[in-house]
Amino acid sequence: MVTMNQLNTKARNTWCPGCGNFAILTALKKAIVELDLKPENVVVVTGIGCHGKLGDYINVNSFHVIHGRVLPVASAIKLANYELTVIGHAGDGDAYAIGLGHLPHAARRNVDIVYIVHNNMTFGLTTGQVTPTTPRGLKTRSTPYGVFEDPINPIALALACDATFVARGFAGDLNHLTYLIKEAIKHRGFAFIDVLQPCVTFYNTYQFFRERTYRLEDEGWDPTNKVEAFKKAYEWGDRIPIGIFYRIEKPTFRDSIPGYPKQPLVKEDLKIDLTDLLNLLT
Amino acid sequence: MVTMNQLNTKARNTWCPGCGNFAILTALKKAIVELDLKPENVVVVTGIGCHGKLGDYINVNSFHVIHGRVLPVASAIKLANYELTVIGHAGDGDAYAIGLGHLPHAARRNVDIVYIVHNNMTFGLTTGQVTPTTPRGLKTRSTPYGVFEDPINPIALALACDATFVARGFAGDLNHLTYLIKEAIKHRGFAFIDVLQPCVTFYNTYQFFRERTYRLEDEGWDPTNKVEAFKKAYEWGDRIPIGIFYRIEKPTFRDSIPGYPKQPLVKEDLKIDLTDLLNLLT
Amino acid sequence: MDISIIIGGEAGAGVMRSGYILARALVRGGLSVFGTNDYPSLIRGGHNAYMIHASDKRIHAHRENFDIVVALNAETITRYVDQLTENAAIIYDPKDRSYAEKLSDKALLVEIPMMDIVKEEKAKPVMMNSVAIGAAAGLTEYDYEILKSSILDSFPKPEVGEINARLAKRGYDIALEEYSSKFKIKVAPLEKDGKQIYLTGNEAVALGAMQAGMKFYAAYPMTPASPILHFLALHGPKYGIVVVQPESEIAAINMVIGAAYAGVRAMTATSGGGFSLMTEALGLAAMSETPIVVAIAQRVGPSTGMPTYTAQTDLMFVLNASQGEFPRFVIAPGDVKECFYRTIEAFNLAEKFQVPAIILIDKYLAESHMSTEIFDTSNIKIDRGELITGEYKGKEYRRYEVTETGVSPRAIPSTRNAIVKANSSEHTEYGYASSNALNAVKMQEKRFRKLKYMIMEMDKLNPAIYYGDPQAELVLIGWGSIKCPVLDALEILKSMDISVGFLHFIYLSPFPVKYALKYLKDRKIMLVENTYTGQLANLLKMHTGLTVDYKVLRYDGRPINPSQIVEKVFEVIR
């Protein structure tokens, strides 16, 4: 059984002290330990941004891809070898700006991966510009007179995309986040977690969210009703819910693909006999 | 006042006889005539696909862009000259596959344009492959054993994207469609219309929709409640609603942009005096 | 015997299918057959054509003039007036008689009551095309039974095949009885060893990928590459190949990269516009050293351009696409056979050197059918390079271990005792991001060290092939599908006792410098290319200093004709 320590790497961590990414990293490690996953069977796919460095800091397979493309890469890794646990980590810029076009599709296909969005409401690594989740009015480097667009609602969006597992976490609530990641890994299908992640340098929201977040689980939330979940998604004021908004079971992408072999693609023999097919072309 | 005939062009129409696109074109022309718009002040932006040829068939300004990029091009035309009426036409492949990443952003910004999706549930021009709205199980050229993904729900999605005008039309109901397009043009903000458009060659849905569609307006629908609209969006069976699901007012993108001048950008003087700014750099 | 037939009609009239069936019948008779199409980007109403060139000698391209025009509508009758050969015939329906009659001095008028026959047989109007091809076969006195077999095997539903065969027979009989005596060209099946297949470049690429052991294919439809998707979606599942059509080309190539990282052979295909969207991820594949294969079927640009027409204008783009510098393979097969074998080669090279390999074809090759001997698959080698699966036996696995060849042992996720860290950022041997200057030099040099070995390997693979007179003063050069018209042009020239050479470039990256110098030094060089600017000339000059003396260029979207080349050679030689 792997230990937390064995999940460390030699790479030097360059996140700002206090950054919410640390909690997400820890929660992920804890989830892997507690679910007793083998490091060589876990793949973490990360986007470009502060969050993207996560792969360097955890001793499992990782692929640090390009900005916004976590979902297609992660989806195909899972299709190629469904015995792997595939976990995508994206920033809010990554996931909701440049990469938003992939979300509805990964969701409706119900690809069996976990998708964790490090939602710090800022482009961290490029020094603090507006993202699609930055609240209106906030002054950022690219909106020095205040953000002038309304933010998206990731939870409502994921619901409308028919994701089968829709959750929100908070980097200030490590235990709960660990729980969410474990549930997401266990979920058979596309598991989406938007994590409220304070960025101490560009948008420190620790206090704001500490004062407002509450756990849906504490209120006996029934996560099986999409319309109710949708309504809940718009609760964003003095009280901000975290937890699993919605969760259902349906066939995964692989289940539906015609001709998916009896074993992972990666185990299939490369040699095939094309004689029959060639004869069709005579 | 422009007439229907004056809106014709010399380009030879190459849509299949009976194609749903004809009705959309006619409805658009009627809307322009009935709203008494000047052709030189209307711009139609079209994507790539059968629908994309619409620009050739209507005598207003048009820009036949690239696959999936109707929204950014149309948005900027409007920002550059808000005195223009800007109408985007996209295919379902265009809008919901390659170009889906732009929808949530155009919607939340509330860009004051009309966005009409010719939803024929197929890639028409590339000879009938699956799109994100093709129903599960349908055999297409790229899914010869049946579509194996669940389709998206464009109405639910547009609602979750906070679009301020969300409607569905049917190319088999010309009068209603004309009404929708007129309302959409009049709407100050982002007006989204998903049009059920039978493709007689690859997916002829005339009968299917004729038998099932009903007008929301006929049932006294109240289009101001997002949660109700969301619920309604999932009505898809024996009865399929068409009409305006949702409609509210909020400031448009231009209203919010800091420093937008008192007149359209296109009328601004190009000469500016940078002395003050240069002095800041000494 | 050499015959050229064009079948024309409205889009939607089944022009391409009936042309294919007729051509296939000739293929089954052992003839050498080339079939190509011409159609605008629309579904109904525009003009479509399928051209068949067949011969008892080996031919490689279409012919620009026609011995038989099969007119499924009036437009077709008049459209090709200037391309009729001396003894041409036009097959048409009586309803279009008025158009045909004007050409009575130019061609034999073969009036076949196709519509009436269809009505009599209670078939669908679109099936008149079967009557028409039957008539074409009858006119040339070809064997009806072979045509029938082609028809029956070309319709999935036997009953439909039967009707069409019956219709064809009726056309056949009238033409044979009433007109064949007046028509000079007779086509007869050959006695020949070995089966022929008749397929397109697209199909050959798809088959090559399957044979290479590709297990994952993701592509977004784009003319003229979509048929690869259709073919694989239809046949892949039977062979355990997963075929998906994702939301965009960006998704497609990133999926391919994910699958390849996980250890399966994976490919995508597209055309220029889709490839534009893939350029960023191409760099990801290069930097992360993930072996992928991308097939590109060029069409006319810029931008949307003319989607259904042919061009070779993306060469320089493909060679230089994506930011930063990295070695890549760009391989341009010249015919269907090369499409098959070179695609297999591309997979091997991609994995062996852990670089992206690009198959560069064009609409002409992608969508033209060619007859070719059935592929020999007995000797196919699969070389996965330094792949590690199961368990890593070394001490501490480093994905980007610096080696003499620049290639690092490649473990895949799930390998015991190996944690595989891939990275788009510059990285250490372990795969951790690093912007250290020395490390950057080390890694950039590691990646480029491969180039030397890639060239060595390439040089063994016939990267450029010389045809024609070895001593010729004038050598034609070209790449990819240009091989087709040039080889036919060479035959024509030979028959006129004009001997020229032809250096066909299959590899464009790495550039086969040795071959270029060997065959082109101190010769007059004539470039043949479907572009406006003559890209290979630039490339040649850049790599070898050699200058092209003459150019045969074409940029109207139509393939270059053998005769166009012949003319230019004439002009120059005089």
Place this chain on the structure above:
Amino acid sequence: MDISIIIGGEAGAGVMRSGYILARALVRGGLSVFGTNDYPSLIRGGHNAYMIHASDKRIHAHRENFDIVVALNAETITRYVDQLTENAAIIYDPKDRSYAEKLSDKALLVEIPMMDIVKEEKAKPVMMNSVAIGAAAGLTEYDYEILKSSILDSFPKPEVGEINARLAKRGYDIALEEYSSKFKIKVAPLEKDGKQIYLTGNEAVALGAMQAGMKFYAAYPMTPASPILHFLALHGPKYGIVVVQPESEIAAINMVIGAAYAGVRAMTATSGGGFSLMTEALGLAAMSETPIVVAIAQRVGPSTGMPTYTAQTDLMFVLNASQGEFPRFVIAPGDVKECFYRTIEAFNLAEKFQVPAIILIDKYLAESHMSTEIFDTSNIKIDRGELITGEYKGKEYRRYEVTETGVSPRAIPSTRNAIVKANSSEHTEYGYASSNALNAVKMQEKRFRKLKYMIMEMDKLNPAIYYGDPQAELVLIGWGSIKCPVLDALEILKSMDISVGFLHFIYLSPFPVKYALKYLKDRKIMLVENTYTGQLANLLKMHTGLTVDYKVLRYDGRPINPSQIVEKVFEVIR
């Protein structure tokens, strides 16, 4: 007087800002100043440095060795040991004394109790950097009042400026009193006419765009181009310029195309990865003949590479990006002044020829500050080419009217009596889609006819500029920011009586063939480039047949030093 100062510390310690303030003080003293930074891609904790090179003579680049090391942390003290000049000094805090002491034989140790001073003054710890730059100024006996003015003008809030000025004064006094007598280099303000400004290439491009009358700017952040966005977002609104950060680079460029179609001058900027995503739309601009300007600030690739480091590796990519063939401008300014004026030029050329114009810079130029005489904006010409607004006076407007120059009169939507039909598909003169072969030829030739006129126009605009000895046997060549180190290298060589020439390419497309031949024929050529493969050498050979004899290449992400060039010249000349 020539001095080189490096300020180093942790990311987040305000290294860049304090370096900028010190440099600005020198600029205000009339000195020629070059300031550049070195930082990894992270927000806190890594090592950041700002290097200042200043002189009473005109200089153009950084120096690779340092007279003063301002160490905001221990790491900085030891990091530059190998780059100390003979009479160097190190400024550090007593807490880091143990590190400094080891270097007592290598440098003058200037110990300043920065942390204590900060505490005494009740300032924030990060403000120790002001003490440090005060000390640097004191050591060189520079005028404190000028430093103070720079500090006050560099903080938006006056109170903050005041504290920092006080802190600087304390460092200044200690250094002046206790150490300056032991330090050889003295820096004094010059008497000089005319104000200088101190700005980056990014800022100069932004200013150029503003001055050119750009009204719409859309960009997605990407290092090192993001500062253009920040600058325009801050200053644009006052000038009626709309600045938006859309969801992606794809959205950005398509917005720019939309705005330009509607008739406003519009621009986007990005780096290689973002440009990869823009390639498809670049073709749209070309095909629809919509004039757009794209600025690209290169960084190290492939892929994510080293985002905060410099390279020139995207040249061939940018020249060939997008499917199909079309003419484009690619303009690579060499310093901030050129960034300003050439950007204005790019807007004029884009509109005049209705083609895309690309400004190609790199991280070194984009983010380095240079002193330069204040821009003269009195003579700026705005040339919108054949733009039609208000009313079209002709008969029937055709957006793609075929003309002798290839340029068609360009009406914008809202023009009375004109319906403007733009199209990404090949089109007729009216803008309707067409795949007719003759039309395609006509249109492709129309678009390429511009090239001749583009070249004529370019030839008037000093597309390549020759520096140094007109008769030199050895001519260095380079493009873009390479001008900076080469001009300094030329000075060094001159001082050693070695005379070489330098041909600086500003236009890469169209390629200034005439200029290349004029200045390079029959000379020895040495390429200086921040790449691995030496791209300009390939380009030169391709366009002129000329071959580069020597290469100074660098591909570790760091800019080429003047001394690196000098050394290579030495090596060659011997």
